[in-house]
Amino acid sequence: MRLEIAAFVSVVSIFSVAHAETGVLMPKELSFKSKECIKCHKEKSLVITQQWGASHHYRANVGCYECHQANKNDSDAILHYDEYISIIVSPKDCGRCHEKEADEFDASRHSKGGRILGSLDNRLAEVVEGDHMMKTPGFPEGVPAAAVSGCLQCHGSEVKVINEGKLDPATWPNTGIGRINPDGSEGSCSACHSRHKFSVKQARNPENCGKCHMGPDHPQIEIYEESKHGIAFHANKEKMNLENAKWILGEDYNAAPTCATCHMSATPDQDVTHDTGMRISWNNRPIMSIRPEVSDARLGLPGKEFSWEKRRARMKNVCLNCHNEGYVENFYAQYDAFIELYNTKFAQPGKKLMALAKPLLKPVVFGNKIDFTWFELWHHEGRRGRHGASMMGPDYTQWHGIYEVAKNFYTEFIPELEKIAKDNLHSDDSARVKQAKRLQKWIDKVLSSKNHRWFINKMDPEEAARRKAAQKAFQERYRE
Amino acid sequence: MRLEIAAFVSVVSIFSVAHAETGVLMPKELSFKSKECIKCHKEKSLVITQQWGASHHYRANVGCYECHQANKNDSDAILHYDEYISIIVSPKDCGRCHEKEADEFDASRHSKGGRILGSLDNRLAEVVEGDHMMKTPGFPEGVPAAAVSGCLQCHGSEVKVINEGKLDPATWPNTGIGRINPDGSEGSCSACHSRHKFSVKQARNPENCGKCHMGPDHPQIEIYEESKHGIAFHANKEKMNLENAKWILGEDYNAAPTCATCHMSATPDQDVTHDTGMRISWNNRPIMSIRPEVSDARLGLPGKEFSWEKRRARMKNVCLNCHNEGYVENFYAQYDAFIELYNTKFAQPGKKLMALAKPLLKPVVFGNKIDFTWFELWHHEGRRGRHGASMMGPDYTQWHGIYEVAKNFYTEFIPELEKIAKDNLHSDDSARVKQAKRLQKWIDKVLSSKNHRWFINKMDPEEAARRKAAQKAFQERYRE
Amino acid sequence: MRLEIAAFVSVVSIFSVAHAETGVLMPKELSFKSKECIKCHKEKSLVITQQWGASHHYRANVGCYECHQANKNDSDAILHYDEYISIIVSPKDCGRCHEKEADEFDASRHSKGGRILGSLDNRLAEVVEGDHMMKTPGFPEGVPAAAVSGCLQCHGSEVKVINEGKLDPATWPNTGIGRINPDGSEGSCSACHSRHKFSVKQARNPENCGKCHMGPDHPQIEIYEESKHGIAFHANKEKMNLENAKWILGEDYNAAPTCATCHMSATPDQDVTHDTGMRISWNNRPIMSIRPEVSDARLGLPGKEFSWEKRRARMKNVCLNCHNEGYVENFYAQYDAFIELYNTKFAQPGKKLMALAKPLLKPVVFGNKIDFTWFELWHHEGRRGRHGASMMGPDYTQWHGIYEVAKNFYTEFIPELEKIAKDNLHSDDSARVKQAKRLQKWIDKVLSSKNHRWFINKMDPEEAARRKAAQKAFQERYRE
Secondary structure, three states, X not given: XXXXXOOOHHHOXXXXXXOOOOOOEEEOOOOHHHHHHHHHHHHHOHHHHHHHHOOHXXXXXXXXXXXXXXXXXXXXXXXEOOEEEOXXXXXXXXXXXXXXXXXXXXXXXXXXXXXXXXXXXXXHHHHHOOOOOEEEOOEEEEEOHHHXXXXXXXXXXXXXXXXXXXXXXXXXXXXXXXXXXXXXXXXXXXXXXXOOOOOHHHHHOXXXXXXXXXXXXXXXXXXXHHOHXXXXXXXXXXXXXXXXXXXXXXXXXXXXXXXXXXXXXXXXOEOOOOOOOOOOOOEOXXXXXXXXXXXXXXXXXXXHHOOHHHHHHHHHHHHXXXXXXXXXXXXXXXXXXXXXXXXXXXXXXXXXXXXXXXXXXXXXXXXXXXXXXHHHHHHHHHHHXXXXXXXXXXXXXXXXXXXXXXXXXXXXXXXXXXXXXXXXOOOOOHHHHHHXXXXXXXXXXXXXOOXXXXXXXXXXXXXXXXXXXXXXXXXHHOOO | OOOOOOOOHHHOOOOEEEXXXXXXXXXXXXXXXXXXXXXXXXXXXXHHHHHHHOOHHHHOOOOHHHHHEOOOOOOOOEEEOOEEEOOOOOHHHHOOOOHHHHHHHHHOOHHHHHHHOOOHHHHHHHHHOOOOOEEEOOEEEEEOHHHHHOHHHHHOOEOOEEEOOEEOOOOOOOOOOOOXXXXXXXXXXXXXXXXXXXXXXXXXXXXXXXXXXXXOOOOHHHHHHHOHHHHHHHHOHHHOOOOOOOOOEOOOEOOOOOHHHHHOOOOOOOOOOOOOOOOOOOEOOOOOOEOHHHHHHHOOOHHHXXXXXXXXXXXXXXXXXXXXXXXXXXXXXXXXXXXXXXHHHHHHHHHHHHHHHHHHOOOOOOOOHHHHHHHHHHHHHHHHHHHHHHOOOHHHHHHHHHHHHHHHHHHHHHHHHHHHHXXXXXXXXXXXXXXXXXXXXXXXXXXXXXXXXXXXXXXXXHHHHHHHHHHHHHHHHOOO | OOOOOOOOHHHXXXXXXXXXXXXXXXXXXXXXXXXXXXXXXHHHOXXXXXXXXOOHHHHOOOOHHHHHEOOOOOOOOEEEOOEEEOOOOOHHHXXXXXXXXXXXXXXXXXXXHHHHOOOHHHHHHHHHOOOOOEEEOOEEEEEOHHHHHOHHHHHOOEOOXXXXXXXXXXXXXXXXXXXXXXXXXXXXXXXXXXXXXXXHHHHHOHHHHHOOOOOOOOOHHHHHHHOHHHHHHHHOHHHOOOOOOXXXXXXXXXXXXXXXXXXXXXXXXXXXXXXXXXXXXXXXXXOOOEOHHHHHHHOOOHHHHOOHHHHHHHHXXXXXXXOOHXXXXXXXXXXXXXXXXXXXXXXXXXXXXXXXXXXXXXXXXXXXXXXXXXXXXXXXXXXXXXXXXXXXXXXXXXXXXXXXXXXXXXXXXXXXXXXXXXXXXXXXXXXXHHHHHHHHXXXXXXXXXXXXXXXXXXXXXXHHHHHHHHHHHXXXXXXX
């Protein structure tokens, strides 16, 4: 049974056959209305009709009208040659045929990416980087172009209809995965299934995920490319059978995994899922890594009932197709230890120290240099290391990741905190003096703790001796 | 008619057929002289003859001698087994057959890249990074190796002939696109059409442009790879028909655009052009983005007569093959708003403040820390954001781009300026004191302006209230 | 003769044919023991058996048992259904058939990567970034997770067996190229020849090398991708004949070189080698570039007897397949001049100044900001420039490389040194005062030297005049 070949009841104006399992009906031929669309668009938008012509939709007799139809009362309905249509095809529209996929996607964090509006990152784009100079019909008070061309292109805009179905340029074009659509639905299927070919092959390509999962703060694609998984993929791309409708690891391909393989696709024991969080056991987004059911609970998602242990069991089920149990268990021991290291040594004390420093700072978020220092420590560098460890990309784990965390912790973050404390020790405001003392006390406490005392030249003597011996041994065998 | 298959009059020593449209004659068979070359080079340079054997030149009976021939009086002529030849095949040589392409290229900024010698960037390579330790026959006073292996490999060297056609190692090997050749011509066709296969397929590959359009200061290839365009290309490379002589979007391929598609190649309405600036409507190279006809005028190029509106119309004509008008109009609204944001909020005030600081700085370009801070703000980070917005690469627009601009503007640039002002306020030199006061006044003016006053905790109360409400709403839906 | 098709004497339980040249015997059919393995693993590890089924090993009747067999007394022997096997297949195991390859690899620096334990980089992972929180059976005192998931994944771990052949999670999974194996051998063949397909095609792909040769401190893959070599590879990948057993440049392919082509693979005059240092003429790893025979001597490798001139002659032999002699000679003039520039202008004075500063620093390695400044100058930025020049990647040479070196030398390193000197000039400790004076004297000496005096506004007047003239000429032709 191919999920892609399906159709929906509402527009069937010709004889159709009932599809037993999905309950949707497939048109026996392309609808009259779609044929009318194509007559003209073959002239005006040749490439779009060609791309559609190469799609499974074409073969299933799903045409322009089947997806773009609208009700007269839809806020984004356009009267177009006697028919109501809309530009945006939302997950609600796709879900008329692809119900399972739409439901899974709706339950995922992916579809909620647009809710970032108002968050800390958003303050960056709206206030720090941005302005209110982009004035559009939908935003007469102005909107920050930095958010429009930046954040929202991955997270998704809240699409505004300005007149007769026309979409506001501050909110469209936009294929952000958490787009808030005029019909109230959340998400954008075309974030991954690019129109108008909607190619599964493309969706299974790692580059597809890389549109958003890249760069200084979430370099998953770079890490994948570095890893053995990415190397095997690029060497064997033509053997990946990426265009096959059914794509079960070990049945339909075996040369390499892509992002989809591990996070979404079918194994002999698991169905494909469009809720991409169901196999991950850490959420490495926040300052400190947390369990995915905890973060799902914050968004009120059904995933709150699905523990990290169950998710990890699913991922292990994927791993075990190519690796043995000892390997997989040991990998998770390495990954967990890395998260623990980052959380305990840097994130936790950093968070505490920032909280203590806050009353001494200019009360403007990102108005102090240390706001950026701390932000990049966890949001950029800390994530890079954690993501690197999660996918076995050693360079991202080390040089792009935890090395940068440590360097900036000791040479930027701590000195900036010490300066803040010092600058306030002789303030006229006794509350500030008190807070400065507390801050300095905690800085000292952190630096005197087991993992940091090397920095103040107080390494545990036993450890120092052990290290000295190791270094001597090294110098003997590797004199350079 | 295939432009690639052509030949030139001067060397035809055998029967040839007149080519009606181009006016050049095609040899009926490979010339005697080229056959002689190959007899020996098959032994000495097997791979080169193999690559040539795979080229269109081979099929058009264009051999070694046809391209490498020289006149006795050419400065780089070498007497080689009784024939005068030259190592470099310049655009003038290629233009004997490929006249239209050579003319277009000669009118482009691409072919003028070598004129950078003496510019600000060049000071970097020659003085700041470099030295005069590389002494060659052509440069007995020494030349900076940093320029030779760095800048000039993209921009092009001014090739020096040292003796009997031998080329100076400070200037050759070099395939910089704006190379200044011994025959006085500007440019290098092999910058893109790598010898000795001269493959259109390779030239149409995005990686080909990436040799120069990459890295911290002009990451076009990285942005393309991130964009939907690059994703579609990599997923559908084998369907791109890249080896086809005729390569018209919508006729010969429809799966994805490459760099060439949008900036050079044919559409149903437009011919291919080798002047790559003819479809761009912003020049994002300078401190502030300007219109391309303005920058073309500065170089005395014919493009000075060709307005950005006309160029944008050409680009839209490309876009409309795959996108509808509303989409394209809205995209340009987003792009223009981003440029406006960057120009107005950061570039303009930054430029003004640097001019005011200059009399207070050590009078050595790049002799002050702030010279680098400002340089990277516009030359690296500012460009990254602008290029990102121009090609819909959200991560480059945001994290690699405008985020870095804003961060460094507030946490590096402004504090450095304030320190300069402060350090000079009590100078013995009254002119310095006066200038320091002016500088501080302008810093205050910038920070009190609409787009910056948030930083000094003076956000417009109405906006602050609006933001607070938005943040509260956010916290309700996304509690993490 | 195909090296891949070989077998070893010890396990042959069926009729076999003697292989005349290698002296090893090839099984006529798959061994009974391997057949037994597969019966069960087809169920438990389907993909592994599929990958093996696509390998040359399958066609040579080399199965699971032939590689994984162990002796009862091996420290990592596991009793598995009545047979002793081990998880790790070490170079010693591979060498039973692939003797020449194993010997060459054993002589290479690659196989010695694990000896880094105890080095400077290692201090970073163990102390600065790390902790001792990862407690495993093999490391009851704790081991730093930063090293486990970072450094050791490229350099190689020292594998610890914890019980009955089970491997300690702090040391396994690990495919670092210099892994120290339970049998005492050094290296990991699967670092490049990923199990269980062991594909030569994959090993010849540049991405394969990129698992380790990437990132801020050794971006060889990024440089290759930027270079003409990488561009030609990606445009012509399908013509590279990468799966061919014999892979001689000019006989079996001619479209582009990969990493393997230049550093390892066969040319008409050279055999393939698994000692990848045998064609390089500079070791760009240390602070100052040195000759490879010098660094090989420090490790006691046989390469100490093989001069850089001989190695360069081998590389030139590769180059000359596609380039002429003048080109190759000139390239090396450019490369050498760049190394000389970096060594003389930045590395040598930097090293001297750091040595002078050391007595004035907190006596904790990486306990001072300048430790990181200096480390990144040579270890990150300096290498990037040098590697860029070595492989003709202009952007890495310039913007990622020597530009960063120069910027940080003048705006970070020198000012930090000056502050250290100043802070100690009025110390109570006369030895510190004396050292501070020495340091300041040397800073002045460096800044007054030929290559640096521009920075203190004392450029040689003649040079200044020459530069002014050049700049004027530039401004006339390129007014922007």
